[in-house]
Amino acid sequence: MKLTYDYQIFSLQRYGGVSRYIYELAGRIALRNEFEVSVPAFLYINQYLKNSNSRYCLGVSIPPIPKTRKIRLTINHLLSKAYFQYQIPDIVHETYYSFERSAPQKSKIVLTVHDLIHEKFNYLFPKIDKTVWMKEKAIHRADRIICVSENTRRDLLEYYDVAPEKVSVIYLASSLIPESKINRKNLSTPYILYVGERKGYKNFSRLLEAFALSKELSSELNLICFGSLPFSKEELSLLHKLGLNPERVRHVSGDEETLASWYAGAAVFVYPSLYEGFGIPPLEAMACECPVVCSRTSSIPEVVGSAAEFFDPYQPESIADALLKVLNSSDKTKDLIRLGREQVKRFSWEKCVEETCLVYQSLI
Incomplete structure (x- = not known):
């Protein structure tokens, strides 16, 4: 099965929960015999990807130069469209929200919805914030949706017209390795x-x-x-x-x-x-x-x-x-x-x- 994780989150985040989640999935699933994994993140700023030396990553690390976010996304989108003309995956897991579908029409799309913060707390975000619009587009073109908790699933079904059978709940995990010994940081004050x-x-x-x-x-x-x-x-x-x-x-x-x-x-x-x-x-x-x-x-x-x-x-x-x-x-x-x-x-x-x-x- 040909499985592709798109470029989006790796172009947006140096560190962060969403990129760590996709990085953990891609790396672990790439080890399974039944999947051929690719991450066509042609220009990425993500440090998890950079430090992994991942054979499935089809891109190069670049520095996160200020005010180049839109340029990175545009270049990656165009290169992905070209890439998908020759490589058609069975499944594209979209790593964030976008207005336009980049996956081939023959590919199935999976989307993970992490929260409904922008919908529930819209007064905290500027009026020009387009996250909700992009999320709506992404949700309605997805063949299956993963939510990271039952609470997120309930919120998703409340805010969007989505068939419940399309939505699965899959919990995340911690990537932090606990200290083998308690370290009190040499501080006298708790x-x-x-x-x-x-x-x-x-x-x-x-x-x-x-x-x-x-x-x-x-x-x-x-x-x-x-x-x-x-x-x-x-x-x-x-x-x-x-x-x-x-x-x-x-x-x-x-x-x-x-x-x-x-x-x-x-x-x-x-x-x-x-x-x-x-x-x-x-x-x-x-x-x-x-x-x-x-x-x-x-x-x-x-x-x-x-x-x-x-x-x-x-x-x-x-x-x-x-x-x-x-x-x-x-x-x-x-x-x-x-x-x-x-x-x-x-x-x-x-x-x-x-x-x-x-x-x-x-x-x-």
Whole structure:
């Protein structure tokens, strides 16, 4: 079976959950005898692909030069159209959303929908954002759709006219390798760990409010924020407005090994997001034996099961109370770590690959 993953996400993301997902699928399925895998990402910026030396990648790595996104996409689209004149795959798995079909008419199309954030939180995005329009086009031309959680599947069926039998739920997994030894980062002060983007629906501002509300939290612990971007002017202004000591709220960044170390050393991991299609960080935290405190919204309870302490993400008081409940109880912490070890076993790339291959095979 000839299987192609298109260029889109590898042209858009250097790092990120969606490109990591496609990279894991392509690499693992390429090892199976029943598939001939190709990734015609002729000009790509993705670091997972660059570092893999993948024999199935038909492209070259280029630097992510600012304001060249549209140029990269246009060149890759034209080269893909030419490529598909000579190589017609049985299945094209579209890696993101686009207005126009690039796959040959004879090919079946599979699409993964990760979330409905743009539809549910449209007020957070600029009016010129075209993601929803492109997603609608991609959804309606797909022969099969994969959703990464039951919650995402429900949202998809609510917002789009899609036959339920076309939609499968296949869970993601964590690619993070847990630290073999607990590393407390040589810090004398225990810390709460936050991981990922901080804007909009990620609800970081309410987490800061919760941290400021409790003198026990803000005077006895640090809040470590792991992510690629340093604090913005708006975030620094909010820290000042809330009277938080900037030495207590710190931004850090690094590679996956560094992230695993921060998870392993945290007193607790907090996830205040208002909405997630799946939510990898809680899974990573559980894999690293870090207790999880998180929102009871969207797909998050589906991922963490009973291995977390929940809060109402719209109420800073609820966030603070949940954090203190875990931080002040060694028994509760031990229970969450134990439950997390069991919960994380439900998710693996091997299972994701097996179920995805069944979707592919059902189309041929």
